[in-house]
Amino acid sequence: MSDELKIKDWLYEHQSKGTRFLQRLVQENSTRGQESGAQAIIIEKCRKLGLNLDIWEIGDEDLINHSAYCSDRKDYSGNPNVVAVLKGKGEGKSLILNGHIDVVPEGDENDWLHDPFSGHIENGKLFGRGTTDMKGGTVALLLAIEAIVSSGIKLKGDVIFQSVIEEESGGAGTLAAVLRGYKADGAIIPEPTNMKIFPKQQGSMWFRITVKGRSAHGGTRYEGVNAIEKGIMIIRQLQELESVRNARIDDPLYDNIPIPVPLNIGKIQSGQWPSSVPDIAVIEGRIGVAPHEQMKDVEKELEDCVKEVCKLDEWLSNHHPTIEWFGGRWQPGNLDLDHPLIASVSSSFEKVKNEKAVIEASPWGTDGGILSNVGNTPAVIIGPGVTASAHDVNEYIHLNDVFDTAEIIALTIMNWCEVYKE
């Protein structure tokens, strides 16, 4: 039996076990600051697979002082990064398999049909926060490794599995792994791409705009200046900026994406009292960075946009809003389409799915930017998750796609790292 057939058979035989593993991982809520429970499940699995485990709490000075570090988290204790290496026999190319364990908050729980952390299964879909983004992808990575190990297949190159924290908040976990020395000849990140291949990834940054008003009694609101009204003026100009920035993008990889680099208004907080004029409004959001763009240039463009609004308004021109670049910050990724890793992944995809792989640009940043820009490790993104379902209520994943992705990744590992024959 060929190695490839062994993998297919093993995965087919282990669908129930693999599904239960994903379910258990989803049931372990791993929103920011409480990643330890889910990491414990990962660690146990890697230990059983006989991988060389490296478990550590990130946050040392090298990380905090690095120019690509961007986080407002004060305490990483108790919630480790995990790296587990399947050592090769030597000479083959090495491959990083990177997944993040953190998930975004579940939002309004009442909007969910089932408990967001139930891991409910229906019609071949597994539901719950993190199924698509990206515990399904992480399980695909571990199934690929397990299929290879269990099938008795030996490799030349090293496979470096990573379960990192903090991806949703700017990538401090992957940056810490890079700084700890984990680099490779290539990397795959199974973020939710609908099984498309994303060689280019949109980067992004978080911003916070603080708008001042002047408080007054609501019954004489004309004596005050409403910070919400002024904030709305800025939001409208930011919507305009999004149109202008996207009109410039002509990369054909973005042809099927309605807004290549979206600007999202994610949060607004203003006012303490219904009958007072609010004196401060805080707007938070995320601006996309195109693969070819520099973060600094995009920062300046947004700052100039806010300055433009201020010019048109007497109050704002005398009370400039402040702009902070805080929290999340994802480098864009920009891998050449003719890089051999793309060929390897595409070929595996075609073998498993019997169709041509779709190659697109990703609508969001991933830790691939850090792997390539800081770790000098070329990264490609392909994963089983449903792009539209990430961060949404009733987040789900198609279980079939998890197993197909596991097979694609196993074949890519064998091709990239090469099989060692005694």
Place this chain on the structure above:
Amino acid sequence: MSDELKIKDWLYEHQSKGTRFLQRLVQENSTRGQESGAQAIIIEKCRKLGLNLDIWEIGDEDLINHSAYCSDRKDYSGNPNVVAVLKGKGEGKSLILNGHIDVVPEGDENDWLHDPFSGHIENGKLFGRGTTDMKGGTVALLLAIEAIVSSGIKLKGDVIFQSVIEEESGGAGTLAAVLRGYKADGAIIPEPTNMKIFPKQQGSMWFRITVKGRSAHGGTRYEGVNAIEKGIMIIRQLQELESVRNARIDDPLYDNIPIPVPLNIGKIQSGQWPSSVPDIAVIEGRIGVAPHEQMKDVEKELEDCVKEVCKLDEWLSNHHPTIEWFGGRWQPGNLDLDHPLIASVSSSFEKVKNEKAVIEASPWGTDGGILSNVGNTPAVIIGPGVTASAHDVNEYIHLNDVFDTAEIIALTIMNWCEVYKE
């Protein structure tokens, strides 16, 4: 020496003491839920004046079940209402003197030049949260009573001094006093009117509009529906509603008021994460009710306005926002201009200030609506506070106005309740 001259002299002699009393009262932060410290100062003063004290915790069933009761406060324990009666000798008309002890939150403390609870004095002004709204007015009431008592003047009618809680949140304190039996032939409330007389008061109600969106990853924001954007559509329509409602008002008492019945957007909260599309936005505000309007009609007008926005937007027409009428709810006041209480106050004003009193409609609701609509006690509003300074940062009051108002109120008491001569 005439009684009126005795009052003038006494007040002149006691300016320093009166100022220190106001300062001490301002230093006692009495935002909602922590009114007890300031009430203790009031109680001590009333005790020294020999008034009949009635101190009780509000919140009994009669109050909670009353149709005019509107509050989301669960616990009134430890923060009493205070009523203190100066019994007359009989036959004269009775007069309620009503002030509220609660103050609104101080807002962003960094905007204040001095600690909001410092009671800082500069150039004849006393600064701090609650100086204008309305501890300065309450002190004027107590100075008026003290001047009368200390000057040995006896009255025929009762003077019923009230220091109530909850005015800023809908008037449960005054309603509780009415239900406890405190009614009178007239009432004065020294809310901050710039010493103008307000026979008509704008009522108001709080509303909360909850707008639903659909969450999604910010990088594919086009897959979601941004609750902030939908909320902004509603805010714009509410601004339109304010224009329409105010264009209808032709009462000459409102001639000098830029917006007779303002609609204030006081608060917005939406989103949990900068890079997620927010799925819910909660907008809170206050709508003014004109003296001649019914609360129910105004509710309906706002609800219809929100329905209109929904008709124009496919998402909103399928996901109607919810509207709640919560918290604050102030009945409008509408005293006839030829009521004898207005004549009495106007005459006192002219004696003290040597100029004609200005009669206007108030830009905000007061507890006067409850006194007149529920307690059948005609109420007029006149107080020393600076209207524009209420609820604002660096709130202040002119100390001279506090003493002038005390004199006006003392003369009104003597005229309305009548002096008893042995």
